[in-house]
Amino acid sequence: MARLFHATYCQWRQWRRLSAAPRMAMAHDRQGVRRLATHCQAEVDQHYEEAVQTLNSLQSNAAVLQRIRQERGFTNNVQATEGFLDRVGISLKDLDSLSVIHIAGTKGKGSTCSFVESILREHGFRTGFYSSPHLVAVRERIRINGQPISKEDFITYFWDVYNQLIAKKTSDDDMPAYFKFLTVLALKVFVKEEVDVAVLEVGLGGEYDCTNVVRKPVVCGVTTLDYDHTSILGNTIESIAWHKAGIMKPGVPTFTVEQPLQPSLSVLLQRAKEKQVPLYLIPPLENYGWGARPLQLGLAGNVQYCNASLALQLTQYWMNSQNRGRSGEVVHTATSTSDHLNVPAAIPFTLSDEDVLGLKYAVWPGRSQVMASGPLTFFLDGAHTPVSMQACVDWFLKTAPMHAPQNGGNTFRLLFFNSTGDRDPETLLKLLTSCNFDLAIFTTNLVTTSMKASSDQTNYTISRDQAHLRCEQQRSSWIRLVRNQSKLESESPDHEDTEVDGTTQSEGSERNLNLTSSMPASDVPSIIFPCIQDALVWLSCGRDPNLTGELLTPPAFPPPPRLQEATQVQILVTGSLHLVGGVLGVIDPELRCATHVRNAFNKRPSLTDLVLNNYNKFSSPGTP
Template sequence: MFGFVRLSYCQWRWIRGTLNMAFLHDYVGVRAFSKLSQADVDQQYEEAVQTLNCLQSNAATLQRVRQDRGMLLSQNVPSTERFLKRVGVSLDDIDKLCVIHIAGTKGKGSTCAFIESILREHGYRTGFYSSPHLVAVRERIRINGQPIPKEDFTKHFWDVYNNLVAEKESEDDMPAYFKFLTVLALKVFLREEVDVAVLEVGIGGEYDCTNIVRKPVVCGVTTLDLDHTSVLGKTIESIAWQKAGIMKPGVPIFTVDQQLRPAMSVLIERAKEKKCRLFVVPPLESYGWGTQPLQLGLAGSVQYGNASLALQLSQYWISSQLKESSTNIRSASTPSSSYEGLKVAAPFTLSDVELCGLKSAVWPGRSQ
């Protein structure tokens, strides 16, 4: 007699994913590399990376940005729109992406990694744009949790690069490194028809290239602190103002409990200014875990706040896709603090899918 083996949800997903990858390797992999040898693919990829590296801002450019901070930064979003148009992508096209936009000082990448893992476990096709990369630039643009393959990166890179070169109005009329990759990522996500695009802000928010997104589904702000002071300002208030720039009218925004009180005050004022609702996420321990232990794929108690933020953002995004009433966000009572009227989003009982998403999240090099 054969006995039945009970598998956890994570184990079942791993087995199914392994079988799917094996099939794709046999069927798609052979077809994809039938025309090019691996050596050719590697060479073309390296040529693309070398060309991309030529777009790095030099020391003189960075110094000019620091000196003329306001004027140059304010041109970031308009110039990103201009470059997108040159590669055939309009703002209306960008509006078709279902975006979760994340800003902050600490934990942006980790929060995005949790979100992407949770939504992928739910069965959604994910796109994830982050920075910086750890080993290879392809890590910045991920589809379904994986850096895009060398061959795909090379193909998309030259498509975008050649179109930009052909439309140049002057010798230096090309986007810098990060702006180029932002244009590239958005075009890749559109072509790949991802269900959700998780975008991590580069620097700041108000004038960041990723703020080209006009209609995100939901936004998040991680822990705020002093960072990039030569560009964003030397006070926590000025930095919080910049980070809160991703807020959009009518789009809810979630944040962690900010330890620096001036930062939270700025977020509250910016939310009023932008006419959007601001929610603080609850402690991770307050969620319903059932019989499962609290277990995260990313090490350190610092990840608890990032995981709670990811859960709230993921839940809201899924509700919006299921056409549920996203105007009624579940919230607890006003927190026992001096922030009058600020609501705490309600914790909820986690499903096996969400538990697996938190547990299987991977973000190499952080806290390792």
């Protein structure tokens, strides 16, 4: 069936080439052109869905993942990835030809990669960028020059890789799992597209991650470390740091940030010594030479300052390494960290215009992002660890008042939450109690309850029953946490009823009791939805034309009057990047928020483009 899909698509591409003349003849007929474009796009969409459905079949199901978590067995994906790459025609020598910047970490690695890619693209280099997870479309994971590869290119590369793997498999289960397949696909795309630089974000850990198949990166980076994926990486920060440091390669410089959790930095330093790797701490962002130019970052939040500085060090070293006339050595000074470790600190440098613009125009949706849609304002942040959630709370409390209605209208504040995997949701929710939400919504990460197998956001790694049970557990935790906080506040000697929107807190409690009189825990307004679409339609109260339709599952109670009458509804979406992606898939399905604002004609051509243009201009056919 896979080969049939690929053959059908190739036949369609051939038909498009052969029918070019007749189609040109129709150009005078605008309606004919529109019909043809619609037909062609429908063909592309159909073949794209077939590819995505086949890709989704490679996902590990919930039972398999549960067994892996229970066994906590480390699978060395590197050797297997090497074998799959060889089967699709990419040798280790081919990989060595890629100029790679490899970045690991728990928090901020995607943002750092985004800064790195944006800076190098501003300098005129042809960039490849591999990241995970995707928010709306799987094509987001593989980017060329800042843009997800087109549906047409995804289809072509996907079937090329898939069919070669199928043809050469030795058993029924001799196929890469979802992430491993996409890693093989991305590396083949970057080799074939001849990118100047490939920016690789580690998927999970580092030591045994599929991306660690790269033997000779130019430079590596390690972002902030925190507790995450503990069922696989271990439940100590030392174990997690050991895995993250696995991307270090002998003689390849590695830059890292000041680590908030000890002794993670000492583990990084020890592994660097074992691997004979020069390790450097980054300087504060404000210490660079900005000149008269303002410090502006395309990504919001104070946490982005260290990510941006890390990106500057990585790009500066990479560009120096590409210029034979410049030294590849890192200018640094001796320093002593807060835990008295002697880790050299990289020296800040004067920024070029390209560096400044790269930081300013970096785009990375779903992280400290604000989107307004009529009376609804979405605050989107995929925080899912304690450190990142605290940063999210700080960002939200600082940013939300800036988006409050200027005419003195009333604001309704709403939490939209889900947490997945082996994370402790109560730890995350406890940090969120300080935001004083009027209502909490808990939902699964399903966009709808009737998702097709060909959807980019289909997820087989958790069953619906498991997902709903987690929502119930998270709601119970939230109710207990809010009650405990209210009890502590009421027992405080400084406590008194304060007026908010014309009512006291005591009156607010009575109002909340009336709000959910048919529900348990009516003093803590909260509700569970089986899917994101239903939750968004319910909370919009029919006031957003983009959020309409019948609810697939009747809710426990109607929207409260204060929600319906609010001048503005502020919705913090957090706890999971998959949840953020699901919300974006509903309110911004084309992911327009991820479109780079820099126009292509303002960009300098990449080095590859310059070489090819000069070759075509001065070479004759057959010239080597």
